[in-house]
Amino acid sequence: MTKIYVIIETPDSGAFNFFYDALHESSGDSCFFLLPEYLKKEAERKESLQNVAFYESVENHLKSFSTNDNTDGDLLLFFSPYNDLSNQIESLLSDLTSEENYQLIRVITFIDANLLCEVSNSIQTWIDATAHFSDALCITNRSNENGSAVGKLFKRYEQMRYPMETYTIALSKKTQVTNILNSTTRRISHIFDPVDMLDDEENVEDDIYLRKLFSGNREKSIP
Secondary structure: OEEEEEEEEOOOOOHHHHHHHHHHHHHHHHEEEEEEHHHHHHHOOOOOOOOEEEEOOOOOHHHHOOOOOOOOOEEEEEOOOOOOHHHHHHHHHHHHHHOOOEEEEEEEEEEEHHHHOOOOHHHHHHHHHHHHHOOEEEEEOOOOOOHHHHHHHHHHHHHOOOOOEEEEOOOOOOOHHHHHOOOOOOOOOOOOOOHHHOOOOOOHHHOOOOOEOOOOOEOOOOO
16 A cells, blocks of 8 residues: 655745655655656755656646555655646545555645745635645745744634644754654545545535536636
């Protein structure tokens, strides 16, 4: 069984370097990374890419990946911030439904704190959407200049009673990775829950960010 961790990130969040450096030392080749093409240059700076693969299309993420017959490893699947988040979620959901050898453990969002100083409506809407699907929200590049904005964001979801965990990431503290990758589900979205655990009135198609109008457009679109 391949355990999957989905990473949603803003550009320059440092999520790949954080996870790769921490897990490469502790897990060796038992942990794999599936990355969008925009991270290729960043990944190629690493000494070894034996446990890294890339995908070009958000359709059928997992078909772009092979664990070399190792079905017991962990897979970190990075979504692209340059592609529609709803489509990526929906595509992964389809993959998980058709492939029995994969199990989603957590959805983790990484945000570059520098984006929070002057948050536009579209950025806030995007972050709200990631929070809807996430078990953990991680902030990187925190500084004196953006510290109050980070606190404001954490307070926002605390007041909304979101159960997700929040972390301020020090890229040098690799031990944080153990807490972030724990298997406790903390997301408010139920789309990845087993069907038999859903209430009778709950349907995956009714998720606020996946629901479609008769026109085919999303009822609540993500920038």
